[in-house]
Amino acid sequence: MNIVAKTRRDMLFSMLRIRRVQERIEADYMQDRMKTPVHLCVGQEAIAAGVCATLRRDDSIQSNHRSHGHYLAKGGNLPALIAELHCRSTGCSKGYGGSMHVVDVSVGHLGTSSIVGGGIPIGTGIGLAFQMQKSDKVSVIFFGDGAADEGVLYESLNYAMLKKLPVVFVLEDNHWAVCSPRSTRQVADNVFLKGAAKDLLFAAKIDGNDAALVYQTAKKAVDRARKGQGPSFIVCDTYRILGHAGCKAQDPAGYRDTCEIDAWACKCPVDTFRAACLADGTVDQALLDEWERDIASEIEAAFRFALESPLPGPQDLHKHLFSE
Amino acid sequence: MPWSRIATDQNEPEFFRENELPGRRITYAEAIREGLRQALALDERVFVMGQGVDDPSGMFGATRNLHQEFGRDRVFDTPLAETALTGIAVGAAMAGQRPVYFHNRPDFLYLAMDQIVNHAAKWSYMFGGAVNVPLVLWACIGRGWGSAAQHSQANQGMFMHAPGLKLVMPSTCYDAKGLMLAAIKDPNPVLIIEHRFNFKQKGLVPEEMYTVPLGKGVVRRPGKDVTVVGVSHLAMDAFHAAQELAAESGIDAEVIDPRTLRPLDEELILESVRKTGRLVVADTGWKTGGVTAEIAAMVAEKAFKYLRAPIKRVAAPDLPTPSGHTLESAYYIGQPDIKKAMIEVMAE
Numbered sequence: 001m002n003i004v005a006k007t008r009r010d011m012l013f014s015m016l017r018i019r020r021v022q023e024r025i026e027a028d029y030m031q032d033r034m035k036t037p038v039h040l041c042v043g044q045e046a047i048a049a050g051v052c053a054t055l056r057r058d059d060s061i062q063s064n065h066r067s068h069g070h071y072l073a074k075g076g077n078l079p080a081l082i083a084e085l086h087c088r089s090t091g092c093s094k095g096y097g098g099s100m101h102v103v104d105v106s107v108g109h110l111g112t113s114s115i116v117g118g119g120i121p122i123g124t125g126i127g128l129a130f131q132m133q134k135s136d137k138v139s140v141i142f143f144g145d146g147a148a149d150e151g152v153l154y155e156s157l158n159y160a161m162l163k164k165l166p167v168v169f170v171l172e173d174n175h176w177a178v179c180s181p182r183s184t185r186q187v188a189d190n191v192f193l194k195g196a197a198k199d200l201l202f203a204a205k206i207d208g209n210d211a212a213l214v215y216q217t218a219k220k221a222v223d224r225a226r227k228g229q230g231p232s233f234i235v236c237d238t239y240r241i242l243g244h245a246g247c248k249a250q251d252p253a254g255y256r257d258t259c260e261i262d263a264w265a266c267k268c269p270v271d272t273f274r275a276a277c278l279a280d281g282t283v284d285q286a287l288l289d290e291w292e293r294d295i296a297s298e299i300e301a302a303f304r305f306a307l308e309s310p311l312p313g314p315q316d317l318h319k320h321l322f323s324e
Numbered sequence: 325m326p327w328s329r330i331a332t333d334q335n336e337p338e339f340f341r342e343n344e345l346p347g348r349r350i351t352y353a354e355a356i357r358e359g360l361r362q363a364l365a366l367d368e369r370v371f372v373m374g375q376g377v378d379d380p381s382g383m384f385g386a387t388r389n390l391h392q393e394f395g396r397d398r399v400f401d402t403p404l405a406e407t408a409l410t411g412i413a414v415g416a417a418m419a420g421q422r423p424v425y426f427h428n429r430p431d432f433l434y435l436a437m438d439q440i441v442n443h444a445a446k447w448s449y450m451f452g453g454a455v456n457v458p459l460v461l462w463a464c465i466g467r468g469w470g471s472a473a474q475h476s477q478a479n480q481g482m483f484m485h486a487p488g489l490k491l492v493m494p495s496t497c498y499d500a501k502g503l504m505l506a507a508i509k510d511p512n513p514v515l516i517i518e519h520r521f522n523f524k525q526k527g528l529v530p531e532e533m534y535t536v537p538l539g540k541g542v543v544r545r546p547g548k549d550v551t552v553v554g555v556s557h558l559a560m561d562a563f564h565a566a567q568e569l570a571a572e573s574g575i576d577a578e579v580i581d582p583r584t585l586r587p588l589d590e591e592l593i594l595e596s597v598r599k600t601g602r603l604v605v606a607d608t609g610w611k612t613g614g615v616t617a618e619i620a621a622m623v624a625e626k627a628f629k630y631l632r633a634p635i636k637r638v639a640a641p642d643l644p645t646p647s648g649h650t651l652e653s654a655y656y657i658g659q660p661d662i663k664k665a666m667i668e669v670m671a672e
Binding site for chain 2: 060062091093094095096097101103118120124125126129130133152319321322
C-alpha cells in the first residue's frame with residue numbers, strides 16, 4: 001500500500017511535533033512549574049502519528065497515562081495541553097486532570113484514564129455506541145504492555161468480537177511497566193495473536209517504530225471497522241526511551257541496561273521516517289527547517305499562554321463533580 | 325418458598341403520601357418494568373443490558389420480555405465480565421447512549437469497582453466537566469433462603485463513600501418507577517440498589533411517566549416524639565414499628581425514607597430532628613463506616629444542640645451474612661429492632 005505524499009508529510013510533521021513537545025516538557029520539568037506527573041512518549045511517536053493519520057476528526061480515541069502523543073496526533077489543542085500541565089484554568093481539563101487526564105471532545109478525544117487498562121473497556125463501549133448509532137465512526141484504544149497484563153483486555157476483546165464492534169485495539173509494547181520488564185510478567189506473545197479466527201479479529205504484530213507500517217496496518221484495521229467487519233488487535237513493538245515518569249534525571253539507574261536504551265535510540269522512529277521522507281522527496285531540508293521553526297514558536301506560544309493563564313482557586317474546588 | 329419466586333403478598337401500608345399522582349395498584353417489579361418500558365419507547369438512546377435481562381425470570385420481573393418488544397439490540401444479555409461490561413456501559417454513555425446495566429446482586433458490583441469508582445464516578449470532575457457519564461447501574465440485595473455471604477450484601481455504604489456517584493434506594497412501587505426514570509434522565513452515573521423484600525409489595529403507581537427527584541427524601545409518617553430514618557425496606561419496617569408504638573404507648577414517631585443516599589436530603593432529616601430531638605437510623609448495611617454512621621454523624625454535626633438523647637443506630641452486625649436459617653434470623657435486623665431502639669431513645 002502506497003501512502004500519498006500529503007499523508008506522509010502530515011505524519012512526519014505530527015511525529016516531529018510530538019517529539020519537540022516532549023523534549024520541551026522534559027527540559028522544563030525540573031523547574032517544577034508543571035506540578036503533575038508526566039509520562040513522556042519519546043520513542044513511541046510513530047504509533048500515535050501513524051494510527052491517527054488513518055482517522056477522521058469524528059472518530060474516537062482512548063489513551064492512557066502516557067497521553068501526550070495520542071492527544072496531539074488526534075488533533076488535540078496544544079496550548080490547552082500545556083496549560084493543563086501547568087495546572088491552569090485554561091487547561092484542557094481546567095486544571096482538574098493534569099498530564100494523565102487530558103481531553104479534547106472537539107476531536108473525538110473523550111478523556112484518558114490513568115488506571116492501567118481502564119480505557120480499554122471504555123473505548124470498547126464507545127465503539128458499541130457508534131454501532132448503535134449506525135454511524136461508521138471508529139473507536140481506537142491505545143494501551144501498553146502493562147495493560148495487556150490486565151484481564152479486562154480479554155473481556156473487552158471478547159465482547160468486541162462477539163458484537164463485531166468498530167474498535168481497534170493498539171497495544172504499544174514498550175517493554176517496560178514502570179521498572180518491570182515484560183519478561184517477568186508475560187510468558188510470550190499475546191495469546192490473541194494466535195488465538196482468534198481471522199474473521200473475528202484482524203491481528204498483527206508489527207515494528208511500531210516504522211511509521212509507514214503502522215499507518216498501513218492501522219488503515220486495514222480502521223477500514224475493516226468502518227465497514228462493520230469488526231475489531232482488530234495490533235501489537236506495536238517499540239521502546240520507552242525515557243523513564244516511567246518525569247524527566248531523564250528522574251529515571252532511576254540500575255533496573256535496565258543502558259545498552260538496551262542506546263540500541264533502541266538508534267531505531268528512533270522520528271529519525272528513520274524523516275530520513276525516508278527526505279530520501280524519497282516527500283520533504284526537503286528547507287521544509288523541515290521551516291517546520292522546526294514553526295513548531296518551536298508554537299511551543300513557545302503554548303508555554304507562554306500556559307504561564308500567563310489563571311490558576312483555579314478554592315472557589316472552583318466543588319465544581320464539575322456532577323453534570324447539571 | 326425460595327426467594328427466587330418470592331410472592332407479592334402484601335399491599336404497601338397506608339403511609340403518608342406527599343405530592344403523589346393518583347395510580348392503580350401494581351407490583352414492585354411491574355412498576356420498574358413500566359418505567360423502563362416507557363424510557364425505551366421515549367428515547368432511542370436508552371438500552372438495557374445485564375446478565376439475564378432477557379431470561380424467563382427477567383431480573384425478578386423488572387425487565388421481563390422487554391427484549392421481545394424492543395429487540396435484542398436494545399435489551400440484551402451480557403457476558404459475566406463485570407469490569408469490562410461496566411466500562412463498556414461507561415464508554416457508551418460518554419458517546420451519547422443511555423445505558424441501564426442490571427446486576428442480580430450488588431455483591432457482583434465489587435468486580436466492577438474499578439470502572440464504577442475510578443472511572444464513572446470521576447470522569448466529569450477529572451476533565452473539568454468536559455465529558456459526562458449518563459449511566460444507570462441497578463442491583464438487588466438478596467435476603468433469605470441461605471443466600472449466604474456473597475449473595476446478600478447490603479453494600480450501599482461502600483458506594484455512598486464515593487463522590488461522583490448518585491445512590492438511590494427506593495422502598496415503594498411509586499418511587500421504584502419514578503426514581504428509575506429520574507436516574508435514566510440524570511446526566512450522571514446513578515446506582516440504584518434495590519432490596520429483594522421490596523418485590524413482595526403492591527402499590528399505587530400512575531400509568532403515565534413521572535420522575536421522583538434524586539436527593540429528595542419523604543416523610544412516610546409525620547410525628548413529633550422521635551425521628552426514624554429507615555433505608556430501603558426498613559422504611560416500611562420503621563413505619564409498621566411506629567404504628568405499633570403509637571397504638572401501644574402513644575409515642576408518635578416521624579418516619580423518614582431518604583430514598584436517595586447520595587445526594588442525601590439532609591435538610592429533611594435535620595428539620596425533623598430539630599422538632600423531635602431524638603433520632604433512630606436504620607439501614608440494611610453494616611454498622612461500621614456505613615450509612616447509619618454517616619447519617620448519625622451528619623446530625624451530630626449539624627443539629628447536636630437539638631438532640632435530647634444519644635442517637636441510636638440499627639444496622640447489620642459487622643459480619644458476613646451466615647447461610648443457615650437459624651444464624652440468618654439472628655443476623656438480620658428489622659421491625660422489632662427499630663421498635664426497641666425507639667423505646668430506648670425515648671427512655672433517655
